[in-house]
């Protein structure tokens with residue numbers, strides 16, 4: 001029997017002693033102010049037990065982790081639109097790179113790079129009168145937690161400096177792959193990314209991907225086929241130009257965000273969420289990657 005609390009405690013002690021903690025994202029000015037010494041790890045087993053260390057009940061900016069939840073919402077609205085307007089191949093490039101989008105005629109490589117997530121935002125903006133409220137309701141609903149909210153200071157901070165996202169959205173529009181106005185889509189996208197959650201809440205939100213589409217209240221929110229496909233995209237595209245490294249070192253489908261969060265899961269077994277705001281050179285949490293590698297090494301639990 002594995003003592004999961006002991007495993008988490010051991011990882012916590014090790015990472016808290018580490019001096020090189022990476023660098024917080026600064027291209028969104030509000031994220032640069034976060035204390036680099038924060039660290040949280042939260043594990044939710046399908047069997048019901050939960051374990052946590054560090055600040056696992058402190059909120060932080062979820063950023064690109066929301067792209068998985070937005071994809072799940074969009075997939076439950078109109079799956080055909082997604083399949084026609086996006087590809088599902090790893091890009092091998094940073095999340096905000098634009099060159100491939102130009103070469104590939106406005107079809108983003110996958111829904112987790114920024115251009116792909118902006119197409120998903122467009123689908124959500126088309127579907128709802130109040131997309132921000134609908135997305136928030138969706139996240140609150142799958143987690144059973146009405147305290148989850150946006151951090152509008154972070155959204156404003158990104159809007160003021162989101163030049164590359166404006167470039168991506170304009171490029172998409174020029175190729176006819178954006179149905180709404182650039183400003184309307186990005187207004188939603190920046191707010192979506194500003195969602196503020198704890199590691200515990202993230203584990204709860206992603207539970208449906210480890211549980212064949214049933215969320216923590218046992219209601220089915222996604223078909224098994226869509227869960228299988230979204231998990232596959234997390235494995236191949238969840239870490240941008242570091243997706244191969246994450247599969248190699250950790251061996252789980254997962255998703256990172258520039259707020260320093262990472263969520264990963266083993267279908268039928270568990271969801272694990274980590275937060276450490278310092279990023280590595282590829283924009284993924286430096287100690288978060290290390291902690292998850294240690295977790296799957298010590299427990300020998302991975303998809304491989």
Ligand code: DON
Nearest residue numbers: 063064095193256257258283
């Ligand atoms: O669009 C952006 O650049 C941010 N709102 C999200 C980027 C992000 O989290 C990439 N993930 N590592």
